[in-house]
Amino acid sequence: MCGRYASTKDLGRLAAEFAALDATGGAAPGADFNVAPTKQVLTVVQRHPRTEDGQRDESRTERSIRVMRWGLVPPWAKDPKIGNRMINAKAETVTGKPAFRSAAKRHRCLLPADGWYEWKRDGDRKQPYFTTSPDGTSLAMAGLFETWRDPAAEDPEPLVTCTVLTTEALGPAAEVHHRMPLVLPSERWADWLDPDRADVTDLLAPDPALVAALEIRPVSSAVNNVRNNGSALVERVPDVAGGAEHRPVPLDPRREER
Numbered sequence: 001m002c003g004r005y006a007s008t009k010d011l012g013r014l015a016a017e018f019a020a021l022d023a024t025g026g027a028a029p030g031a032d033f034n035v036a037p038t039k040q041v042l043t044v045v046q047r048h049p050r051t052e053d054g055q056r057d058e059s060r061t062e063r064s065i066r067v068m069r070w071g072l073v074p075p076w077a078k079d080p081k082i083g084n085r086m087i088n089a090k091a092e093t094v095t096g097k098p099a100f101r102s103a104a105k106r107h108r109c110l111l112p113a114d115g116w117y118e119w120k121r122d123g124d125r126k127q128p129y130f131t132t133s134p135d136g137t138s139l140a141m142a143g144l145f146e147t148w149r150d151p152a153a154e155d156p157e158p159l160v161t162c163t164v165l166t167t168e169a170l171g172p173a174a175e176v177h178h179r180m181p182l183v184l185p186s187e188r189w190a191d192w193l194d195p196d197r198a199d200v201t202d203l204l205a206p207d208p209a210l211v212a213a214l215e216i217r218p219v220s221s222a223v224n225n226v227r228n229n230g231s232a233l234v235e236r237v238p239d240v241a242g243g244a245e246h247r248p249v250p251l252d253p254r255r256e257e258r
Contacts, residue, residue: 068160095201110140110142115131129218220233
């Protein structure tokens, strides 16, 4: 699963990386080395813009960075607390689950991350690891989003929430945990975000080359406490669990040219 990650890049850098407009309206959270469920997070979406009379302009789309709350609340939910249990969705079953299948067709997003944390048990201890891109570029975690309105309120404010898709872990990542976020390579972003594409079945498998190129490093147990923050959380420490640390394998240069 993915229950904690880091997202520290400023909006300008993210806008350049994802070729997206800033649509956060000044509500963007600051750099966060310990992003936890229910926090406000940055996401990337691609939608048809509205015309002056409020109609969707079907002739074009806009990619933008928006703020959402982590923990998806389905539109039919009576209580938004259900989102606390929906921080992740399994890629293998997401198109069939009632809570996610509609969003899988119409409301997909990316969650930019510096990397994610996962824990490996070693006897009575759990060693946290941070999986990241060695060149500092953002990882694009596949996500879904929904808009919820309180059915009991007369004029409810919309609550926009999201979830992170997970998949079976590959390679060295599987030595830490059997699940990992579904991280999409840049050549899949447009298809994943396409608001006119309903079937994304062929995008729900992890990319082995991308995963092999990631760095996995042991980090301080200070990350266990969500109140702790700062760059020290992602710095390498001695590995007490052993066997999970991974130095990245360079991507095939022919892949980078595509």
